[in-house]
Amino acid sequence: MNRKQWNGVWLAGLALAVGVGGGYGLAYQRMNGVAASAPAPSTEPKALYWYDPMYPQQKFDKPGKSPFMDMQLVPRYASGEEGSATVSIDPGLSQNLGLRVAPVSRGAFTSSLDVSGVLGFNERDVAVIQARTNGFVERVYARAPGDVLTAGTALADILVPEWTAAQSEFLALRRSGDADLIAAARQRLRLTGMPASLIAQVERSGKVQSELTVTSPLGGVLQALDVRAGMTVASGETLARVNGLNSVWLAVAVPESQTGSVAVGQAVEARLPAFPGRVFNGTVSAILPDTNPDSRTLRVRVELTNADGRLRPGMTAQVRLNRSTGQDSLSVPSEAVIRTGKRALVMLVEDAGHYRPVEVRLGQESDGRTVILEGLAEGQSVVTSGQFLLDSEASLKGIVAEPLESGGNVSGSQP
Missing domain, CATH: 2.40.50.100 (RNA polymerase II/Efflux pump adaptor protein, barrel-sandwich hybrid domain)
Structure with a gap:
């Protein structure tokens, strides 16, 4: 091998060594770079559960596809305690949305029921005249x-x-x-x-x-x-046969759902179109035992005095039955109650701009107010206008009212 050939072999070996060493160095640098630039551990909050926005009451332990709709389940993240999840509304937008609130008040609840009735003869004031011989x-x-x-x-x-x-x-x-x-x-x-x-x-x-x-x-x-x-x-x-007119009977049809608030001796006010501005006072004399199967009403008999004889059978009357419970009761405006068919809800006002649904148990309803037997406490406030908007928002976010059986507030006690 001459000198020229030797130099060629030496240069080729040197180039191969440099290439291997350079490749190893580059690979080492890349590996170190990847290790140095590895992302920090994820700080994403842990999901409490997953739910379908169309059926927020159903909770799932794992993500996946909804069994109800063709869509992926949505995670619900913890924001404090689950029961304290609220709907947040900018206080500045409350007026634009038409939100109104009212306090939960306590006091003597006087119920009144407005129904219609028809005058008839007093069948106890009857004379039957017969031949003696x-x-x-x-x-x-x-x-x-x-x-x-x-x-x-x-x-x-x-x-x-x-x-x-x-x-x-x-x-x-x-x-x-x-x-x-x-x-x-x-x-x-x-x-x-x-x-x-x-x-x-x-x-x-x-x-x-x-x-x-x-x-x-x-x-x-x-x-x-x-x-x-x-x-x-x-x-x-x-x-x-002669029917007396010193008193008349007023036959009143009371809805079956309201008969629990009607009692014998209850005061009654009757107003007749024939005598505008005049009020005839009477009392409930009997609650008849039969119910109309078509209208689902119960017949109530009211006795009215007729000293001047102006009340005649067949006249119609608008009747108001008044009754006071004699007990202090919690009540809210009836418009604040959301009836779902299975339960009743109200939107409870938390801090400024925060609202959450609360299940309640209802009592009597009269003159635009409803008694709350369970679920609220005196001094709280509820939404009376715009509550359906808030309820829809709560449903979309998976905020479900806690059932009363599992720890709902008892009326009269602070939550």
Whole structure:
């Protein structure tokens, strides 16, 4: 090998050594660079659970696809305690969103129920006029069903032939002066059906009175008059029927869901279109045992006095039933309550601009306020306008109201 060939071999070996050494150095530098630039451990907060925004009440332990919708589950991160998760609204936007709040107040709760009713006759104030004995109708006075009568109004004259002999015997014994015989004869007249007023008239006049004038025993409306001149009547036959008007019944239809607040003796105010501006006061006299299967209402009977006779059956009335519980109760405006069908919620006001849904148990509702039996405490505030917007936002964020059974606040105690 000459000198020129040797130099070529030496240069090739040197180049190979430099290349291997350079490659090793470059690889070492790259490895060190990767190790030096490795990212720090992740600081992403730990998810409490995953949920489907369309079904936020269902929680999942792992991420994945929703079994309800074609979408990925969304993580819910811890922001303090799970139960204290709230919806945040910039206080400056509250007015623009129309949010209004009201306090949870305590006081005597007076319930009132507005219903409608129809006037009817007082069926306890009825007179049924019957024939006391067999006879013939001699005369019928000018009366007709529907006439308003006063007590003692004459209806018909009835001829009773069998009374003639009994009265003649009584007058004969009366002239004898025997007190025992006179008493026995008077008793016989009573047994034949002769009224005491007619017996007194016979004694007073000393003449036989064979005709009986049938009169109305009370003032009211003539409901039926079943006699005509010349007809024969038998003992016990109904001749007429009269309904009194000193008091009337007001039949009220109360919804089945409201009957728990109605009691006998409860005060009632009735207003009739026929007498604008006038209030008729009465009381609940009876709660009838049957319920209308079509309207799901219960019939309540109210008795109204009718001294001037202006109230007539068939008139309609707007009725208000008032009742005070006599106990202090927590209540909120009824518009603050969100009814989901399964439970009732309110949006509770936390710090400024923070709200959270709270489940409540409801009591009576009247005049725009609802009693809260469980779930809130006195002094708290709830949203009365815009609460549905906040509830929707809470649902989208997976904020679910804690059920009452698992630690909900009892009304009257601080949370």
